[in-house]
Amino acid sequence: MTELPPKPNRDELTERASRVRVLVFDVDGVLTDGGLYYGDGGEVMKRFDVKDGHGLVMARHAGLRTAILTARSSSIVETRGRELGVSLILQGRKDKTAGFRELLTQLSVAPEECAYMGDDVNDLGPLGLAGLSACPADAAPEVRQEVHYIARNRGGHGAARELVELCLRATGQWEATVQHMKAPEALQAVKL
Numbered sequence: 001m002t003e004l005p006p007k008p009n010r011d012e013l014t015e016r017a018s019r020v021r022v023l024v025f026d027v028d029g030v031l032t033d034g035g036l037y038y039g040d041g042g043e044v045m046k047r048f049d050v051k052d053g054h055g056l057v058m059a060r061h062a063g064l065r066t067a068i069l070t071a072r073s074s075s076i077v078e079t080r081g082r083e084l085g086v087s088l089i090l091q092g093r094k095d096k097t098a099g100f101r102e103l104l105t106q107l108s109v110a111p112e113e114c115a116y117m118g119d120d121v122n123d124l125g126p127l128g129l130a131g132l133s134a135c136p137a138d139a140a141p142e143v144r145q146e147v148h149y150i151a152r153n154r155g156g157h158g159a160a161r162e163l164v165e166l167c168l169r170a171t172g173q174w175e176a177t178v179q180h181m182k183a184p185e186a187l188q189a190v191k192l
């Protein structure tokens, strides 16, 4: 059995997280549990987690940008992304490495200033480029081997929010952002 590369220690993880300016998320298996529900008319439904949504909104309040990069295409993702104030939604990008490079150009950001969370082997390209790579607890083994950070939570069940918390704690912004979210005007301004 091959030996796994060591995970970064807490200090290195904090250092990587503190440099993040853009949080990039895959959709299926990260912002959702990976389930696809087909209706009679062939339409596909997905289930998003409100706590993850709240996490993305908190990232935005703390001055971080968020982005979505997915191989599939769905109007549901467009709707959910807009609700959460996601800066850039790139869908239908089968080649996720090319999609990630496109994202870097469009957002004028360096790869080391990005965190990327993905759950399967088609995410290995961007995971290898991002300054902070992360995956949900139930990601594919090949992905869990490669990333800097494995979330305690599963895809569609708080993994995305956990990445937001990691980055905001790294810069000491977590507590202030939680306080900010308690303000009635902050809550009224967002759909979760």
Ligand SMILES: [Mg+2]
Pocket: 026, 027, 028, 029, 030, 118, 119, 120
């Ligand atoms: Mg996925």
